[in-house]
Amino acid sequence: MSQPQTAGSPASTTYELLIVDDEAEVRTALAGILEDDGYNIRFAENGEQALQAVTDRVPHLVLLDIWMEGMDGLEVLSRLKRRVPDLPVIMISGHGTIETAVQATQKGAYDFIEKPPSVERLLLTVGRAIREAQLRKENYLLRAKSGDVQELLGVSSEIATVRQTVKQVSPGESRVMITGESGTGKEIVARLVHKGSRRTDKPFVLLAPGAVSEGTFETALSTIVGQGRGGTLFLDEVSDLSAGMQARLLKFLQDGLLPDTNTGLPVEADVRVISSTNKDLKQLVDSGKFRADLFYRLSVVPIMMPALRSRSVDIPTLVQHFLKVLSPDAQAMPKIAPATMAVLTSYEWPGNIRQLKNVCEWLVIMHAGKLVNPDMLPPELTKGDAVAGNLMESAVSMPLRQARELFEKNYLTSQLMRFGGNVSRTADFVGMERSALHRKLKSLGVDARIEGPF
Incomplete structure (x- = not known):
């Protein structure tokens, strides 16, 4: 049986909504309107039930009353957003104020609707919220599966420090050295720095020194830098550079010039350099295995990625x-x-x-x-x-x-x-x-x- 569709309905897919209100009459009235438009409805009578319901199964959208006994709607909203940041939440209230609406929006609410809502306003707002959430999810999944830039996920102070450093360093042109164990997400940080920079619309190119020989390093560097002109060059695991490769890279960083791969003539290289390592480069410098002058040119701004x-x-x-x-x-x-x-x-x-x-x-x-x-x-x-x-x-x-x-x-x-x-x-x-x-x-x-x- 086909679902009824209005201008506000997102699509033929069946979406599940959670209505959170301590008044049975309100829950019934809202459910009647939304079920007629093809939505599946679940109920919660208070904040604790709402949190448990979302823990059991995340709905596509939550309609949440602000004024409830016990845990109020704003507290529930804060907790929901910490647990499921991308869950759209529409706040409803019979006696809301502009101040309350602003506060709800700042805490992450999609919109604020006064009770009793008009049928048209309710359906349009719900439909728009679900459509936008689904689009964000589709774009997010496409980026995730294509390897595009992702966020630094987590609530720890360690990852918060990294996020703040990335935010501060991205707009400038300083070279960045990202350190950390293998698998900690150093390339993601590099891509986020590029994304937040003025070079974001230019290429992000990667060169792993361990994947090229000393004899082909300069050619590989020239080729990659040419492909990334105006963008960002990410040197992955620079501790793999041999002595000869270190000397060639240092000359490039000093002069800003590389031989053209076709003519052999020196051309200016317009790239921002970000590098990474899973080893202690200072220790390698002390032991004579890594050039100190190269280390200090690469590590203008260090970012340490914490182990999981x-x-x-x-x-x-x-x-x-x-x-x-x-x-x-x-x-x-x-x-x-x-x-x-x-x-x-x-x-x-x-x-x-x-x-x-x-x-x-x-x-x-x-x-x-x-x-x-x-x-x-x-x-x-x-x-x-x-x-x-x-x-x-x-x-x-x-x-x-x-x-x-x-x-x-x-x-x-x-x-x-x-x-x-x-x-x-x-x-x-x-x-x-x-x-x-x-x-x-x-x-x-x-x-x-x-x-x-x-």
Whole structure:
């Protein structure tokens, strides 16, 4: 049966909306209008139910009342946006003010509608919000699968520092040196610096010194720089440069000239240089393996990419991102059980984000659409030192309920320590209400006053 469509309806696809309001009459009235236009409707009577509903299954859009008993709509909005940043939320209120509307918009609301809304305004706003969200998602997936610039995902202070440095350095012309272990995302940072620069509409070109010989380095450099004229040259892993290649690169950086690949005549090279390394270049300089003059010319502005194990608070965000990008559709996207996420956040990740992405791709292939429990993870994550104190080995000999409690206890204890014993911050991160977390900690025998590293 075809769905009724109005000018405001996004398409023939069935979209699911979550209506959050503590008045049953309002929920019923809004649902009647929206169901007549072909939408599927779910309900929540308060903020806590809304957060749980989104945790269970993310809708395409949320209609959220501002004035509710307990947790008000603005607080719910803030929490929703931290958990699902791209979820469109339309605020509704029977007695809103301009100040409230502005505040809601600043917190990430798509729009603000007064109750009772006109049918036309409601349908147009909902339709437009869903269409724009779907377009953003399609563009995002296209960029992700084509390798285009992506964001630095995460809420940790470490990645926030990187984001701030990228923002500060991008508009200028200073050379940038990005350091960090393999797989931490150094190329993404380089592309973000290029994207935020005045050269953003010019090419971003890459040269990996380890992929060319000393005899062909100058020709390769000239060719790549010619292709990237006016743009950005990214030298990936400069620690792989031989002594001869270092001398040629230094001359290029000093003179700004390279021989034309056709005529052999020197031509000016108009590129901004960004480089990266997974080794300690200062140590290589001290040992005579890397030229000090070249190091200081390349490393005008250093950016250090943290290892994933040092920002494990970001792992849940990254996991959801990769599963979303790599899954062919929402139904095929695996769901991660809390105990499984405890394993993922406890693992050392020697291959960093690249390894995490590979694991997520494996999960999409092997467990499409399933709830992933710890025993469904790749073996290397659940053996040896993957879980502190041989947690997995202890769990496999237990009944499911005991094993789940073991993982929950380990996971929540780790999160409390990460947030310095701050229950409110821990509750917000793990997606629970503060009172519910207190009850869970008490039932697991975890002391909420645990001392953390901060």
